[in-house]
Amino acid sequence: MIKLQAEDFDIGAELAALTGGQHDIGGLAVFVGLVRAEAAGDGAPAAVEAMTLEHYPGMTRKMLAGIERKAQSRWPLSASLILHRYGRLVPGDRIVMAACASSHRHAAFEACQFLMDWLKTEAPFWKLEERQGEARWVEARKSDEAAQKRWEQG
């Protein structure tokens, strides 16, 4: 299931809805990403005060659904969820959630990590950081690309 929303989410309610009524699930792995108050440094004058997530609505949904399908074809998943927020967020806010349910834990853990690694490089989101009133677009990280590539070899 793919969810794109500006609003915050309730982790418990999302997981209950995802797995409700399914009795073949033995493990549920969940990742929740939060906005971090990244400190000053690397040319940045102050800590992050807010972050605005912009995205490309039609393509975001399409890419996230594709990433979820890849995970489903690779692991035996009973249920999966990618929930991503957009709009202006502040440190401590929930930004993304990935959840994978399977009969055993290994598939659930691996698939959840796979979703996040692919999402970082394939989903069309951009982050505008605010530090001391100055806005700056966050650059993509090479380490994220390497994390995604690792799955292509396996």
Next chain:
Amino acid sequence: MKLLYFAWVKTRIGLAGEEVTPPAGVATVAQLMTWLAARGPGYAAAFAEPERLRAAVNQDFAGPEIAVSAGDEVAFFPPVTGG
């Protein structure tokens, strides 16, 4: 052809998107970028470093050699930073 701009590409051009009719001879993503770069200072700034840009044609990532034609939705943006 419908064009969409995101993140600093949008900021530099000053538009979120527009309808354009490129001349004959603009047949690929790379040729479209060259044509757009000549439309004004904002465009020149946005397309100054093509290697820092990514494109999508009809909502799929597209390299510089991918074909574009009338009726396509073409988006330009920096490398993505989700999650």
